[in-house]
Amino acid sequence: MNGYSFTEVEGVLTKAARGSGAGVAHAAKFAKAAALALASDEGADLVNAALADLPNGVIRDHAIWLQRDLADAGEGTVMFPIGDALWVGYIDSLPYKSVETPTGKIAVYMDVFAKPVRPPRVFISDKNMAKWQVLAAKTYVPETEQSRLGGAGAGLTDND
Amino acid sequence: MNAFVAPTPASLRPPSQVMRLSRMGSMFPTRLSFLRSLMRRLAAEKVKVTRPVWEMSDDGFGRAVYSLDFGGHTYSLVAISTDLPPEMRTDRVIAEAWDSAYVLYDGVPDAAELDRITANAPRQEAGRFTERDLVLSRANKSVRLFAHVTERLQAGQQPDTDMIRSVGYLMRTTAVYGNGKFGIADRRLIADRPGLEGPFAAEMLTVWLIRNFTHDLAEHVGGAPLDDHLKRHLGVGNSTGLGMAPFLVTHPVLLNNWMLARETALARVRAIPVLQPVQKARVLELAKRATQHLAQWDVPDVDHQRRIEKLRADWAGVEASIGLYLNQTYPLDTLMASMSQRSEDVQELMVSLLIEPFGDLVDDLCETMGDTIGPLSSVIKDTDTLRVLLEQYFSWAMEIDFSAPAEHQQFWYVSEAKQEPRLGDRYLEPGSELESPLDIARRIVSLYKALPLQNQSVVEFSRDVSGHGLAIERAQLVMRYQYGEIQDNLVGVGCLPIDMLRCKLSFFGASKFDPKSDRWTRITLCQGAPLIGELDKGADDWWLPVFQG
DSSP: OEEEOHHHHHHHHHHHHHHTTOOHHHHHHHHHHHHHHTTSTTHHHHHHHHHHHTTSSHHHHHHHHHHHHHHHHTTSEEEEEOOOHHHHHHHHTSSEEEEEOTTSEEEEEEEEEOOOOOOSOEEEOHHHHHHHHHHHGGGEEOOOHHHHHHSSOOOSOOOO | OOOOOOOOGGGSOOHHHHTOHHHHTTOOOOTTSHHHHHHHHHHHTTOOEEEEEEEEOTTSOEEEEEEEEETTEEEEEEEEEOOOOGGGOOOSTTOOOOSEEEEEEESOOOHHHHHHHHHHGGGGGGSOOOTTEEEEEEEEEOHHHHHHHHHHHHTTOOOOHHHHHHHOEEEEEEEEEOTTGGGOOOGGGTTTSTTOOSTTHHHHHHHHHHHHHHHHHHHHHHTSOOOHHHHHHOEEEEEEOGGGTTHHHHOHHHHHHHHHHHHHHHHHHHTOOOOOHHHHHHHHHHHHHHHHHHHTOOOSOHHHHHHHHHHHHHHHHHHHHHHHHTTSSSHHHHHHHTTTTSOHHHHHHHHHHHHTTOHHHHGGGGGGSSOSSOOOOOOOOBHHHHHHHHHHHOHHHHTSOTTSGGGGOEEEEEETTTOOEEEEETTTSSOGGGOOSOOHHHHHHHHHHHSOSSOOBHHHHHHHSOSOHHHHHHHHHHTTOTTSSOOSOTTSTTOOHHHHHHHHHHHHTOEEEEESSSSOEEEEESTTOOOTTOTTSOOOOOSSOOOOO
């Protein structure tokens, strides 16, 4: 297992989801949630299963469910069911205070802003990181001579 | 959460005026720029910088460490200077070796940490870093000036002042990486620390320390001290390309907060009813300084040089007339209003000038320029409401005819080779099917056209019609973050990325923009900024620096 920054993991998973067929917005939400979920034992398996299900599955459904319940709640408190680590990651990514209730739900207080709590490092196996990088690479455009020369716009040497 | 300063909306220039590419590409640094606010914080704490490590060969290759206590934490810049063959020196992101590499470190590195950084920093993207590493950077020498300065010092002379003025830096950075890149610390790990709360504060601290290292290195190789007034004018150059441009699109909250702070500052000074004599004198003094700065700003690019020369001529007329306005009531509002028929270059220079003398009135706005929570979306429940909102806030996008090939001739993408943003021609280059989602206007128009005649919930619509998630998100943000959207077509043939670069770089505090194409530019940072021993001598009067040879 190697330690990565949260930003690195979020970045590779956003691209991996897009490379697997997710829409831009769904991919971004998934990556935030997934990077949090990876702190749990089941996290990597959930992330891989979600990516494998694209373009359907939880990456699409979780984003829509979240949007639906938040829209219904207005600015009050929303009660979400507790689910697996990936679902909890979606809720914990919201910029609002959330707490687990004694009745087995997660209460999200939409009138109390809070920063999502994230670990300093996310630990990922080489095998999983390699797998996600392969999926992410599906969003990259191979280099051509024209793009190499002109794509970034710079000249070739800068020795003045 | 950031302090929220409620503006008076009627007094702000509207987003439809401010958020246009050409105006953003005319911006100048202000006292709200991140380097300026950082210098004020460093000066307020009377920060002392020490140099516990200086292991450098006679010809200037080796490593050094600079340390400082700031906001209750200790930070160190680790600088590594290597012998780079000339044929390997390029500012492009495709480079694989540089004259120098840097890490801003959290604390003071022990021997093992120093060795780890020394092994990894010169490799940059190919290296691996930890959460103790806060910023990663690299810089190449201005070979011409570095060689001149060191040769003169070795000969017992000071360098030629014309060369100092015309180049303005000994090295230029080609990347300053923060926020988790290649394993360095995520931004949020330091975002609450006093002094580093502001956007890019850690990166700006790194740049300022690098500037000091370049001075020390030249003096070390030259074997004699540089005059302070020359050092003060030697900032840090920077080469910036397309990699920076998408940031403004992918961070609408930050863009909003930056622009809103700037516009609020302008509105506040325009609301001053009467100027005191000392304030009038200061405005006139700064207008004259702007004239001198423009006179010292020359670039090789013919078109941009022509633009600078036009600005010089226009500004000369403006400077001569400023005094006529200063005795009136609401003098700065009247003065700004009189600029309405002037070029955007003149108008934005005037904005920057008017804000400058009034730190007591505007400096608190620096505290509002971060994004500590993340996007706070407004909930849009149904498609009829969404349609009205699109018509209200995105009319600028609706005016673009996306059936015309020229309006989507360009496409943004990420290159496989360097995983960096690039811009291609949709009709000449492969890869547009992998386009990066910076085509906000086009997506908004596509969403608008897809909305059903029969009202339905946005959730149902999102489930039934895929591909509009990003556009719906932007619509949900726009009510709260009205300055968060660039109101131009970023895939049209007329989109010039250099405008985005200049906007962002002006917020960093950059000056002397030196475009090399419409996709990359050189700039100078920290020119005129206090040296490390000058933080207790007044550190805040270096807007549009002028070299007094």
